[in-house]
Amino acid sequence: MVAVLTMVAVLTMPLAIAPVAADDTLIDEVHAFLYEQASGLGDEVVIEVRPPSARLPDCEHPEPFLPRAGQPLVGRISVGVRCGSDGRQVRYLQAEIGIIGGYPVAARDIAAGSVIDAGMLETRHGDLARLPRQAVVDSQRIIGQVAQRPLAAGSTLEEHQLAARALVERGQTVTVEARGSSFQVTREGEALEPGGQGERVRVRFANRQLVTATVVGEARLAVDF
Incomplete structure (x- = not known):
């Protein structure tokens, strides 16, 4: 698996060695946390963590977490960080996650009511964050399902277009x-x-x-x- 990590940090205040270093440490912690969470989702992971928009006190002992359990780790997300030894201080950073990987599309036109088999699907590669929100990226979840409407060749398949047979x-x-x-x-x-x-x-x-x-x-x- 190839992993590409991207971090962008823009500083808009006069240089100060200690605060900048503290910001970098915080961003590095969030970056590492997100990479660990998303590393198995595709062939390539691109992560951009945006620095805090306002100057805040240093975040000691940062512990990143996801505010919403089970949220999709793709596209723009919010990341919480507990600060201090007791974790009572909480701040939030914005991040952008791009997942480059394979996803199934219709290999040919599929009529409504058809039971979908492997021969009706083909794999394409791209940024999963750009797919429709309900797109199904695991072909095994599609095989055996029934098309609820006609599906055009080359189209991604979405949850609401499918039903269990x-x-x-x-x-x-x-x-x-x-x-x-x-x-x-x-x-x-x-x-x-x-x-x-x-x-x-x-x-x-x-x-x-x-x-x-x-x-x-x-x-x-x-x-x-």
Whole structure:
């Protein structure tokens, strides 16, 4: 993997050795933190950390963190930094992350309702930050999905354009497997709603008992105890 690190720092006040060094240390800490978080997301990572817009007291013992857990590490983001030995002082810096990597596109026109297979996709490389917000960059998440609308050749595929293929239909007779640490029991029931792989579906048994089970295959569901 090739990693390219870019850091831009513009100083607009008279030179002062100690404050500049403190700013550089803070930016280096944030830079290293973001690179560690994003290094596995693509073939190349480009990171720009912007220095604080105002002169602030030195940040001792900086500990960077992401303000929003699970936020995408691509494009413009905000990074929090706890300062001081007790971490009670918090400041925020802006950063720009570019991830250069491969992503799937439609290899040909795909009709609405088609179940997507590997032959319908091809890989392109570019800055993932420039893709639509809902673009899917892992082809394995696309294969087996159903196109909800026509997809043009060369287009990126987005979450809202895809749906899980129904493995269970409403009113269908299904097999429900109940599993525990030392037992496994199967029963037949009626699916009360459709569902795709991994989705939760309500099932009614002959005795009118209702359970919610996870779709694990064609007309097959599972309940764990």
